Amino acid sequence: MNGAVLVCLDKFRGSLTAAQACAHVVDGVTGAGGRAVAMPVADGGEGTVEALVRAGYDEVRVEVAGPTGRRVQAGFAVRGGRAVVEMAQASGLDVLPGGRSAPLTADTYGTGELIRAALDQGCLDLVLAVGGSATTDGGAGLLRALGARITGPSGVPIGPGGAALTGAARVDLSGLDLRLRLARVTLVSDVDNPLSGPDGAAAVFGPQKGATPGDVEVLERGLRRFAEVMAEETGRDLSGEPGAGAAGGTGFAALAALDARRASGADFVLRAIGVEDALREASLVVVGEGRFDEQSLRGKAPIGVAEAARRHGVPVVVIAGDIRLTPRRLRDVGVVAAWSLLERAGDLDTAIGQAPALLKAIGRELVTHVPIVVAQGG
Known part of the structure; x- marks a missing residue:
């Protein structure tokens, strides 16, 4: 191989962050005498700030309310007048205390605090990267943190979470932080669901956040x-807009109250970290994530990298925890070889526990031969 191996992995959920997964593959490549560059990717969810910081953004750390109100440390990425707020850091599944879900009461107040902290830094180009949220509150908590009032029939503020929205009688946005009038807000996400209905936030994503069928009905009424x-x-209803259902309806709050424009999370991150430039020096690109399936092909970061690589004539291989696509389907999207950690390990627990060693071993194999066929399991 003449050029470097460009390693652009997303997170392996429950096992490794994107940066960790990339580092293990790079270790294998360099250990076998090859050259490799780690470029962790994200699609607007977990890992977005980490990917941007590696690409030259500064990170600002603050303490905010987590999804259940318990204070957590969270960060956002800053470059010039732009701040990128990763919702998952403040209101995500990974920061639930003890990992215990709270589908009816989890809220987004901490994400609003992150936005306020970004305004305090003087940033007026605000990018709200949503994904991986523990919440289904329509972004109500976020708006409260920025100065909005959401009250019940008696004028008393309602409580946190999506269930409390069933008692909402009025929203007052007059107290929103005045700096937002000068700001440009961009909502980045890989989700185009509406706020409510069978394809909405509660029905589609609520169960992933611990909601029972009864909870989903309550959350749907609230939204x-x-x-x-x-x-x-x-004076306008944006609940049916694509992306309004992102992150438990946080997309709706951004669109309706913050006048946000919507953009692809993967496209934003890949541009921001400079994937196109890196491809000019690459002879092989590695993409992948915890599970590589049909959903991966719908605007996710790994397929975005793969499409860019095809434009540059650089071959693409996939390394994933679990691959749910047939060899033919992989070839259709330009993948010349693929490795599944699950197939190689034999069972899920081994694949997770030995992921670092498995990724390193596959990295070594990338140097010893140029993959030309799909080879799941190695």
């Missing part, structure tokens, strides 16, 4: 009610 009172306040 519909929130959309109604928000429309009364703003």
